[in-house]
Each structure stands twice: as C-alpha cells, then as structure tokens.
Amino acid sequence: MTGKSARNENDVVKKALEFPRAVSGRLRSFVQTVASPLENEKSGIKYLWIHVGSFEEREANADCGCDGHEEMQLDDWYNVVDETAALGVDTIIITAGNCLTGHPEIWDICRWAQDQHDMSIGIHTGLRCFDEGQVEQLASLHCEKTRIFVDGGDANCLPQVSALGIQVFAADGLEDGATQPRCDLPHSMCCIDGGGKMYACGLVIGQDEFDYGNSKEKRVDHVVADQNLRHSIPENTSTAARRCNGCPPLLERKIRSDRSCH
Numbered sequence: 273m274t275g276k277s278a279r280n281e282n283d284v285v286k287k288a289l290e291f292p293r294a295v296s297g298r299l300r301s302f303v304q305t306v307a308s309p310l311e312n313e314k315s316g317i318k319y320l321w322i323h324v325g326s327f328e329e330r331e332a333n334a335d336c337g338c339d340g341h342e343e344m345q346l347d348d349w350y351n352v353v354d355e356t357a358a359l360g361v362d363t364i365i366i367t368a369g370n371c372l373t374g375h376p377e378i379w380d381i382c383r384w385a386q387d388q389h390d391m392s393i394g395i396h397t398g399l400r401c402f403d404e405g406q407v408e409q410l411a412s413l414h415c416e417k418t419r420i421f422v423d424g425g426d427a428n429c430l431p432q433v434s435a436l437g438i439q440v441f442a443a444d445g446l447e448d449g450a451t452q453p454r455c456d457l458p459h460s461m462c463c464i465d466g467g468g469k470m471y472a473c474g475l476v477i478g479q480d481e482f483d484y485g486n487s488k489e490k491r492v493d494h495v496v497a498d499q500n501l502r503h504s505i506p507e508n509t510s511t512a513a514r515r516c517n518g519c520p521p522l523l524e525r526k527i528r529s530d531r532s533c534h
C-alpha cells in the first residue's frame with residue numbers, strides 16, 4: 273500500500289470516529305454490515321484493539337500456572353502504540369471490562385497515543401457509572417479524540433461523561449439472536465491482551481489457533497501480514513458469553529452507517 277492510499281484509508285476511519293451525532297436506539301444488523309465485503313478493504317494493519325480485560329480474566333490467567341502471562345508494562349504499551357502509529361493506525365480501542373480502576377495504565381496509554389501521535393481513542397467498558405477519579409482522568413484527555421463505548425448502552429447512558437463533551441456509543445456488535453457470519457476483519461486488525469499476546473481479535477483471546485505470539489517479540493504488521501496465521505473467524509464464534517462488542521472496525525462501520533442515516 274502506498275503512503276498516500278494508507279493516508280486516504282486512515283482519513284476515512286478518522287472521520288468515522290469523529291461522528292458527532294447521537295447513536296440511534298436500534299443497532300444495524302451485524303450480519304448486514306460484516307457479511308458483505310467493505311469497499312477498499314485491504315489486508316494490512318489498520319485497527320489496534322487493546323484488550324486489558326476484566327479483573328477476573330487477568331486473575332484467571334495469573335492462576336493458570338503457565339509461564340508467559342507477564343503483564344505489559346507501560347513502556348511496552350508505549351512501544352506498541354508507537355509502532356502502530358508509524359504504520360498509519362490512528363485509532364485505538366481499549367477494552368477494559370467493568371473495572372477501569374483495576375487498569376490505571378489505560379489513562380497513560382490514552383494520553384500517550386493522543387499527545388505523541390494525535391490518535392483517537394475509544395474506551396470500551398461495561399460500566400454504567402464512572403467514579404470521580406475516572407471522570408477526572410477522562411477530563412484530562414482530549415475530548416474530541418476520545419469516545420466511550422458501553423455494552424448495552426446508548427448515547428445517553430453516561431451523562432457525567434457526556435457532560436465533558438465526550439461522546440458515548442453502544443458497543444454492541446451483535447443484535448440479540450443474530451448469527452455471526454464468517455469474519456475476515458482480522459486481516460486488517462490485531463488485538464493485544466494484557467500480557468502482550470497478539471490475537472486475531474478480542475473474541476478469540478486465549479484460543480491457540482488465533483495466537484500470533486507476543487508483541488514484545490514480534491512486530492504487529494508482520495503478524496497481520498503473515499498468511500500462515502489464521503485471520504478468519506468461523507461463523508458462530510460469537511456467543512452469549514463472548515460477543516463481538518468493542519470490535520474496532522465494527523464500531524467504525526456502525527458509526528459511519530448511523531451517520532449516513534441522519
């Protein structure tokens with residue numbers, strides 16, 4: 273991909289995430305948005321998904337007795353952000369489960385991405401109430417380059433966040449009862465968990481067949497371009513327990529779609 277075409281594609285993503293209108297109550301069909309190929313969709317890293325996960329997930333990993341679950345340090349995250357920014361990625365989604373308090377590194381990652389690289393940041397959470405400290409942290413970010421995505425939420429579900437001028441969106445990827453089709457979006461995305469392990473997407477974290485190795489040892493663009501790795505998610509992988517919520521290209525498409533309807 274030429275630098276110019278990469279910039280053009282990134283402009284599309286950037287504009288989509290600068291979507292200024294309220295999210296409509298009803299989500300568009302995941303099947304419709306994902307099953308059909310996107311215009312201009314090409315392989316190569318375009319989306320970075322950081323999945324620090326819930327406390328429970330991290331504790332489960334820590335207790336499994338395996339090596340290799342060493343947590344990412346801030347410098348490790350900064351390296352990932354620097355690396356992907358150099359590759360033209362201009363938006364990061366950070367999935368943080370329900371416990372932002374347990375992941376104070378989120379705020380530093382956000383600030384680094386925004387201050388050093390002018391990136392847009394989306395924080396995906398299940399939280400329905402931010403405490404005073406979290407609101408303070410949010411207020412310290414660039415409001416126009418920050419989005420909050422809430423599981424099962426809508427544009428009005430976090431008034432204390434909206435009052436800061438930060439837009440809030442639903443994070444849901446699937447409508448209830450919808451079937452997830454085969455998905456090729458990981459051809460342009462990498463998801464990194466709190467231990468630095470890279471996966472095709474957040475839905476398949478922990479599954480060996482989608483394990484791309486550790487971001488401290490391998491380059492993100494190399495694993496995304498590696499045709500020997502699996503970049504296609506089988507139909508029906510998304511379940512009630514693990515859903516496509518927070519998926520960066522999915523959120524971008526939904527936002528773009530909602531904008532076109534207003």
Ligand code: SF4
Pocket residue numbers: 306445455456457458472473474475505509510515516517519520522
């Ligand atoms: S979470 Fe995975 S399977 Fe679901 S839409 Fe995103 S890339 Fe596809």
